Amino acid sequence: xxxxxxxxxxxxxxxxxxxxxxxxxxxxxxxxxxxxxxxxxxxxxxxxxxxxxxxxxxxxxxxxxxxxxxxxxxxxxxxxxxxxxxxxxxxxxxxxxxxxxxxxxxxxxxxxxxxxxxxxxxxxxxxxxxxxxxxxxxxxxxxxxxxxxxxxxxxxxxxxxxxxxxxxxxxxxxxxxxxxxxxxxxxxxxxxxxxxxxxxxxxxxxxxxxxxxxxxxxxxxxxxxxxxxxxxxxxxxxxxxxxx
Amino acid sequence: xxxxxxxxxxxxxxxxxxxxxxxxxxxxxxxxxxxxxxxxxxxxxxxxxxxxxxxxxxxxxxxxxxxxxxxxxxxxxxxxxxxxxxxxxxxxxxxxxxxxxxxxxxxxxxxxxxxxxxxxxxxxxxxxxxxxxxxxxxxxxxxxxxxxxxxxxxxxxxxxxxxxxxxxxxxxxxxxxxxxxxxxxxxxxxxxxxxxxxxxxxxxxxxxxxxxxxxxxxxxxxxxxxxxxxxxxxxxxxxxxxxx
DNA sequence: TGCTGTCGGTACGTTGGCGAACATACGTGC
DNA sequence: GCACGTATGTTCGCCAACGTACCGACAGCA
Numbered sequence: 001x002x003x004x005x006x007x008x009x010x011x012x013x014x015x016x017x018x019x020x021x022x023x024x025x026x027x028x029x030x031x032x033x034x035x036x037x038x039x040x041x042x043x044x045x046x047x048x049x050x051x052x053x054x055x056x057x058x059x060x061x062x063x064x065x066x067x068x069x070x071x072x073x074x075x076x077x078x079x080x081x082x083x084x085x086x087x088x089x090x091x092x093x094x095x096x097x098x099x100x101x102x103x104x105x106x107x108x109x110x111x112x113x114x115x116x117x118x119x120x121x122x123x124x125x126x127x128x129x130x131x132x133x134x135x136x137x138x139x140x141x142x143x144x145x146x147x148x149x150x151x152x153x154x155x156x157x158x159x160x161x162x163x164x165x166x167x168x169x170x171x172x173x174x175x176x177x178x179x180x181x182x183x184x185x186x187x188x189x190x191x192x193x194x195x196x197x198x199x200x201x202x203x204x205x206x207x208x209x210x211x212x213x214x215x216x217x218x219x220x221x222x223x224x225x226x227x228x229x230x231x232x233x234x235x236x237x238x239x240x241x242x243x244x
Numbered sequence: 245x246x247x248x249x250x251x252x253x254x255x256x257x258x259x260x261x262x263x264x265x266x267x268x269x270x271x272x273x274x275x276x277x278x279x280x281x282x283x284x285x286x287x288x289x290x291x292x293x294x295x296x297x298x299x300x301x302x303x304x305x306x307x308x309x310x311x312x313x314x315x316x317x318x319x320x321x322x323x324x325x326x327x328x329x330x331x332x333x334x335x336x337x338x339x340x341x342x343x344x345x346x347x348x349x350x351x352x353x354x355x356x357x358x359x360x361x362x363x364x365x366x367x368x369x370x371x372x373x374x375x376x377x378x379x380x381x382x383x384x385x386x387x388x389x390x391x392x393x394x395x396x397x398x399x400x401x402x403x404x405x406x407x408x409x410x411x412x413x414x415x416x417x418x419x420x421x422x423x424x425x426x427x428x429x430x431x432x433x434x435x436x437x438x439x440x441x442x443x444x445x446x447x448x449x450x451x452x453x454x455x456x457x458x459x460x461x462x463x464x465x466x467x468x469x470x471x472x473x474x475x476x477x478x479x480x481x482x483x484x485x486x487x488x
Numbered sequence: 489t490g491c492t493g494t495c496g497g498t499a500c501g502t503t504g505g506c507g508a509a510c511a512t513a514c515g516t517g518c
Numbered sequence: 519g520c521a522c523g524t525a526t527g528t529t530c531g532c533c534a535a536c537g538t539a540c541c542g543a544c545a546g547c548a
Contacts, residue, residue, distance in 0.1 A: 092380040136336040142386040143321040150393035
């Protein structure tokens with residue numbers, strides 16, 4: 001493992017909401033033994049049913065948590081990014097993953113030993129509190145997804161997904177295909193095509209092959225359901241670390 | 245507050261999975277200052293948007309966590325009972341509830357001070373681990389509900405709900421109306437009536453006014469989706485406290 | 489005993505989203 | 519610049535579930 005300079009480590013820390021909440025004294029041991037890796041769209045960080053190897057703290061990008069059904073479909077139940085970490089089950093004491101973790105928006109992830117993180121959490125109240133806030137936001141997100149899936153239309157849900165993704169990507173250009181998006185929403189590919197067509201004609205998005213650009217965020221907000229705002233409000237952010 | 249005898253306190257403890265995991269030395273302070281109350285079907289323990297007054301550890305019965313939509317519907321996102329507690333948001337550091345907590349199956353709930361529970365959790369590794377297992381099971385449950393709501397039929401979801409409810413109630417006689425059940429599933433009341441009619445004709449249930457009796461549990465299992473088994477397996481139980 | 493409110497059963501037209509299929513367009517590599 | 523693989527666009531019949539409505543049955547209460 002290459003030894004990293006202090007500037008780099010500090011850069012890692014400031015880019016994830018949870019690492020940022022670490023007391024200075026504890027940060028070094030965690031950062032020193034972990035590693036940072038870059039991931040591309042479609043990379044599978046953890047597979048449902050497999051052991052969870054470590055905890056992954058995203059520094060950028062967006063990661064979908066999905067569940068496979070016995071009918072062969074895939075359903076996204078939540079997304080996470082620099083406000084949280086991947087491998088929640090392991091942190092909570094479970095060996096096996098209950099979800100897939102798929103990279104949606106490329107980015108970097110800092111990997112750490114679960115046991116070490118648990119020890120630090122037990123000793124560092126601020127870190128522990130930050131993790132708890134994230135756990136609650138994850139619960140809110142999966143719950144709201146349950147609601148949204150039951151009562152809102154494909155159009156509303158697609159708009160919501162695009163808004164969340166644009167928020168996380170830090171850009172309005174989203175590199176994704178209709179096929180991919182349809183899997184996240186667990187709807188037909190052609191339903192996505194139809195809905196994106198509506199958005200395009202309304203001037204809310206523009207598209208190239210494999211690329212959807214959000215042109216009018218406010219317009220999309222007008223078409224989506226309240227779930228967007230609820231999940232947005234529940235998600236901790238770097239610029240307001242103590243908001244709850 | 246009436247002072248309770250030690251036998252009663254011990255009875256409280258052994259009836260909730262989390263309290264059961266408490267180290268002996270810690271149990272007294274928690275039990276001594278809390279109170280046990282009985283609730284009936286329909287009672288609202290916590291309301292979405294309201295402050296969470298305390299943590300409620302069910303000793304029996306079943307409690308639904310629901311979310312209201314701006315369109316006036318209500319959707320159940322999870323249920324809990326003696327394996328967990330109500331007020332998870334408060335435990336995780338949030339003041340306001342993100343869900344309603346509605347009593348489905350009557351039973352008793354032990355109420356405790358959030359701060360005291362947090363302090364004990366920080367000091368008692370076994371208790372903390374049990375709470376973490378419960379938090380994970382709650383995540384699995386809300387996630388699976390999201391999946392189920394998206395891809396499974398009203399018939400499958402109704403069968404699943406009845407099975408879960410019968411498990412928790414400890415009896416096959418469920419006191420509930422079609423109207424009530426339709427709200428939990430966020431479907432039309434008449435859809436529930438139709439589905440229950442199918443179950444009845446197949447000999448899987450029998451009904452009186454306001455009462456649904458599960459007559460053939462295995463038969464219902466055959467009609468429901470894999471979500472039942474997944475949630476069942478993820479839920480900690482008193483008879484296997486360390487299973488994960 | 490009869491009244492009244494709640495609950496359960498059923499019907500009917502409507503519709504959002506599905507499965508399946510086919511056509512077109514893009515763009516990378518040969 | 520052509521070919522092939524992949525992505526997008528569109529159609530058609532179908533069906534589960536919807537909204538709405540009405541009616542009968544039950545049960546508690548006057």
